[in-house]
Amino acid sequence: MLTKDQEYLRDSQYRDASKLEARSRLHRKYGRQDWFEWLANHGHWPERGACLDAGCGAGAFWNAMASNLPASLSLTLLDLSPGMVAAAVQAALGANRWDNVEGKTADASAIPFADGSFDCVLAIHMLYHLPDPEAGVAELRRVLKPGGVALIALNDRHNMRELGDLRRQAIPDAGPPRPPPYDLTDAEPVLRRTFNQVELIRYPDELVCTEPQDVIDYLMSMPPADAASEAQRLELATAVRAAFARQGGVFRVGKAVGLFRCVA
Numbered sequence: 001m002l003t004k005d006q007e008y009l010r011d012s013q014y015r016d017a018s019k020l021e022a023r024s025r026l027h028r029k030y031g032r033q034d035w036f037e038w039l040a041n042h043g044h045w046p047e048r049g050a051c052l053d054a055g056c057g058a059g060a061f062w063n064a065m066a067s068n069l070p071a072s073l074s075l076t077l078l079d080l081s082p083g084m085v086a087a088a089v090q091a092a093l094g095a096n097r098w099d100n101v102e103g104k105t106a107d108a109s110a111i112p113f114a115d116g117s118f119d120c121v122l123a124i125h126m127l128y129h130l131p132d133p134e135a136g137v138a139e140l141r142r143v144l145k146p147g148g149v150a151l152i153a154l155n156d157r158h159n160m161r162e163l164g165d166l167r168r169q170a171i172p173d174a175g176p177p178r179p180p181p182y183d184l185t186d187a188e189p190v191l192r193r194t195f196n197q198v199e200l201i202r203y204p205d206e207l208v209c210t211e212p213q214d215v216i217d218y219l220m221s222m223p224p225a226d227a228a229s230e231a232q233r234l235e236l237a238t239a240v241r242a243a244f245a246r247q248g249g250v251f252r253v254g255k256a257v258g259l260f261r262c263v264a
């Protein structure tokens with residue numbers, strides 16, 4: 001039984017790849033541009049290894065890293081959203097590299113595979129979507145083989161704070177305050193008591209944006225702007241353009257992202 005928030009994620013936010021793509025574009029265009037390679041360098045990719053990508057999104061990692069990883073890997077691309085699973089399978093097959101690609105529409109809080117099924121597990125920017133992230137962590141650990149590696153990426157609380165500040169100027173938060181998203185600090189003690197070895201590796205980056213429309217598209221892809229009135233959306237676009245003007249035509253966004261490399 002999905003919560004209302006999960007229904008929103010499945011049926012609206014991640015119904016297809018378009019909203020995630022608006023956000024990924026900002027990182028690709030203005031960031032370090034080595035995210036996937038950096039992730040791959042921290043992974044564990046044995047020949048004929050079984051990999052699970054939990055919350056795989058549009059599967060961009062597998063398309064981008066095809067020539068960096070063994071072709072003999074078998075990939076299981078799991079997501080709550082059937083639209084994302086379809087996009088991920090298409091992206092992975094489109095790399096013309098992997099023969100064994102399986103899509104699975106499922107909740108990562110109850111992974112439908114036996115204990116010890118995988119050599120490597122990815123959970124990249126997804127644990128904060130689970131109603132009970134600790135249950136998700138237990139599942140990621142359960143399906144890993146002994147010695148297998150989970151790569152778990154999350155943000156710090158102040159990640160991209162400039163964008164939230166800008167959005168709140170134009171569209172104030174409505175209703176009771178929501179708890180902040182599950183972040184690196186929340187996850188660290190949970191991971192340390194769940195896995196045998198845990199290393200936290202930071203990914204320092206700053207986006208120096210030059211096109212207001214890219215920032216507008218990013219903000220419009222997320223709550224509350226994705227469901228805001230036309231007047232509020234206009235106000236948000238005006239606030240973004242004013243912020244660029246104040247900084248002489250650019251807008252700087254600080255990133256605070258980290259990766260836990262966890263060995264089972």
Ligand SMILES: C[S@@+](CC[C@H](N)C(=O)[O-])C[C@H]1O[C@@H](n2cnc3c(N)ncnc32)[C@H](O)[C@@H]1O
Nearest residue numbers: 014055056057079080081084107108124126129
């Ligand atoms: C921010 S996106 C990240 C996608 C991908 N890992 C990446 O880094 O590009 C979060 C993904 O988690 C998925 N998701 C959210 N809740 C989930 C759940 N309970 N089980 C599995 N996937 C979930 C969403 O549908 C979405 O595709």
